[in-house]
Amino acid sequence: MSDLLVRDRWYALIVAGPSGSGKSVVAEALAREMSLPLIDADDYHSREAVEQMKSGQPLSDAYRQNWAERIIGGMIAWRRRGESVIIACSCLRRRTRDRFRTYVNEARMVGGQVAIAWLDVKPEVLKQRLEAREAAHTHFFPASLLSSQLDAAEPPDTKAEPSIVRVEVGTEPPDGVADLVWQAMPQLHPFAMRS
Numbered sequence: 001m002s003d004l005l006v007r008d009r010w011y012a013l014i015v016a017g018p019s020g021s022g023k024s025v026v027a028e029a030l031a032r033e034m035s036l037p038l039i040d041a042d043d044y045h046s047r048e049a050v051e052q053m054k055s056g057q058p059l060s061d062a063y064r065q066n067w068a069e070r071i072i073g074g075m076i077a078w079r080r081r082g083e084s085v086i087i088a089c090s091c092l093r094r095r096t097r098d099r100f101r102t103y104v105n106e107a108r109m110v111g112g113q114v115a116i117a118w119l120d121v122k123p124e125v126l127k128q129r130l131e132a133r134e135a136a137h138t139h140f141f142p143a144s145l146l147s148s149q150l151d152a153a154e155p156p157d158t159k160a161e162p163s164i165v166r167v168e169v170g171t172e173p174p175d176g177v178a179d180l181v182w183q184a185m186p187q188l189h190p191f192a193m194r195s
């Protein structure tokens with residue numbers, strides 16, 4: 001039954017926020033709990049862009065736009081297969097978020113919707129997480145780029161921007177944050193059942 005509902009009413013749920021906010025782990029938890037496919041925007045970077053970030057240079061906005069187009073391509077591939085999808089993507093810029101939303105509208109995806117959850121995490125927590133991740137050599141993104149992330153970030157005004165919520169993250173583990181995200185998205189509840 002849940003499969004039928006999900007196919008009939010397609011959605012993409014984007015977990016957004018700056019590096020270290022927990023997009024990947026929270027999106028993974030959501031995808032697991034909802035039995036939905038996952039897109040991690042990190043997998044859509046060019047090799048050059050990864051090298052650029054590794055060397056301490058932030059992405060340009062022009063690159064971010066092209067990158068978003070590739071992620072949208074991945075999103076639409078799931079749409080064609082009739083599957084809703086969870087996406088971990090920073091979407092730091094309003095323009096990028098608008099592009100995801102307008103694509104779905106312009107493509108006249110009947111019943112389709114893009115919902116975005118922006119993770120609000122204190123800068124000192126972001127710093128600790130990125131430093132720990134760097135020390136563990138588990139990710140290419142250097143902690144030194146955090147200030148450029150915070151400079152580039154356009155945290156949403158939820159009154160002015162459609163289909164977006166801000167989720168304040170405290171000490172909850174990733175599964176707990178995934179629960180907060182889901183609770184903040186009542187418009188999606190009729191279209192999916194959680195396991």
Ligand SMILES: Nc1ncnc2c1ncn2[C@@H]1O[C@H](COP(=O)(O)OP(=O)(O)OP(=O)(O)O)[C@@H](O)[C@H]1O
Pocket residue numbers: 017018019020021022023024025026042088090129130133141169171172173174177
């Ligand atoms: N709620 C949380 N509680 C504890 N640790 C967390 C939480 N969320 C994320 N982390 C840890 O913080 C680090 C960054 O998380 P994650 O990679 O998911 O962030 P991200 O926003 O996807 O970052 P990036 O944009 O750089 O890929 C990881 O080591 C992760 O395990």
Ligand SMILES: O=C(O)[C@H](O)[C@@H](O)[C@H](O)[C@H](O)CO
Pocket residue numbers: 018019020041042059064089090091092141149152
């Ligand atoms: O600046 C951005 O728009 C991107 O999100 C980059 O920061 C990285 O993709 C990511 O956050 C590291 O994994």
